Amino acid sequence: MFPTFKRAALPLATAVAGLALTTTAIAHDDSDPIPVKVFIASMFEIGDNTGDRAGEFQRWYENYWQNAEPVEVRGATHELYCNDAGVCGSVLGMGKVASSSSMQAILLDPRYDFSDTWFVLSGVAGTPPSQGTIGMVSWATWLVDYDLGHRWAAEEGKPGEPLFQPREGYEDIRVYQLNPQLVERAMALSADTPLEDSESARQYRQRYPDEMARRTPFVRTGTHMTGDTFFHGPGLSAEAQYMTELYGADDYVITEMEAAAITQVIDRLHGTERIMSLRGAVNFDQGNPNETTQQHLDPAPGNTAGGFAETVANIELVGSRVVDDIVDHWDQWQNGVPTD
Incomplete structure (x- = not known):
């Protein structure tokens, strides 16, 4: 039997502080950050x-996180999911503010290590009929923010000049130029992906004279135009194209709301x-x-484009080829885009 000893009583504040330090140290030692290989964002x-x-x-969830437990992240709009292979994802929210604030909350969560993470920002979008079609999927080469500038009414400027x-x-x-080597690698892995289509989309395309608009779904690259404003019509489409040329970017092929803001974070x-x-076109922007x-x-009624279900399927079909290659060949991807 061990002898007992009397210990001098510690002040309450000191005892509580010591307990807090001990608890913090234990928690830190027992919970090393989880390395994230790929983060997939939906809106x-x-x-x-x-x-x-x-x-x-949903298509991402069904492929990667059916058995994953949801994790609440303070400041994010939706739960975070991660699988054992290091693939994580979440719904960030629509628009620049919701999506970028959710992304920042997730990136700052100390439970996860994003130092080597590859990010896939995915969702549906619009496309000009001269550049794409319903069901098409596009990897961005450039991201342009549609909202950062000055605009005025047409009658307040000279006829035919930009507004x-x-x-x-x-x-x-x-404007952000995304890694050209990464875009090239993503296209090499996914360009030949068999894509889904619908009869309603096939019929809808025939309303447009543009050769691109009439195509069946395909994979391409180009500039993605980010704006909280749902700009619409040939006039604003021409303005968006003017902006890409002004900034030295590629032709714009996608209109969406979030990517430039998330990229800034x-x-x-x-x-x-x-x-x-990575965006899939569910409508024409004019x-x-x-x-x-x-x-x-x-x-x-009856005059909508259709093809929404097929497009969200196509986004995951294309994107998963890159995600799976990263996970399966992590030794090649961890330090940068593979060169072979």
């Missing part, structure tokens, strides 16, 4: 993560070399020659 889900009509996240002027001070965040912490933006912009924005 919205329609209902549940599985078993109902699929939004942007947009960049605002000084945003040079570093209004990732760039502050980890740079842009490991960011991929009407056909026989309808006004307002008619296209508010179509009569």
Whole structure:
């Protein structure tokens, strides 16, 4: 039997502080950050993560996180999911503010290590009929922010001249060129992906005279135009193209809401070399020659494009080829884009 000894009583504050330090140390020692190989971001889900009509996240969830436990991240709009292979993902929310604030909350969570992570920013989008079609999937070469500048009404400028002027001070965040080697590698892995299509989309395409608009779904690259404003019609489409040319980017092929803002957040912490933006077109950003912009924005029953379910499937079909290659050949990807 061990002898007992009397110990002088410690002040309560000192005892509590010591306990807190001990608890913190134990928690830190027992929970090394989880390394994330790939992070997949979606912007919205329609209902549940599985078993109902699929939004942007469901196909990813069903492929990678069926058995994963949801993890609440303070400041993020939705739970985070991770599998044992190091693939994590979440729904970030629609628009620049919701998506970028969720991304920052996740990146700053000390339970996860994003130092070697490859990011796939995915979702549905629009496309100009001269550059894409319903069901098409695109890897971004450039991200342009549509909103950072000055605009004025057409009657307040000279006829035929642009209605947009960049605002000084945003040079570093209004346009991002994504890693060309990464885009090339993503295309090499996914360009021949068999894509889904629908009869409604096939019929809808025939309303447009553009050769691109009439194509069956395919995979391509180009600039993605990011804006909280749902710009629409041939006039604003021409303005968006003017902006890409002004910034020295490629032709714009996608209109979406979030990627430039999310990229700004990732760039502050980890740079842009490991960011991929992947979008699938579910609508044209302007009407056909026989309808006004307002008619296209508010179509009569039976006059919608269709193909939404097929497009969200195509996004995951294309993106998973790159995600799986990263995981399966992590020794080649960990330090950068493979060169072989």
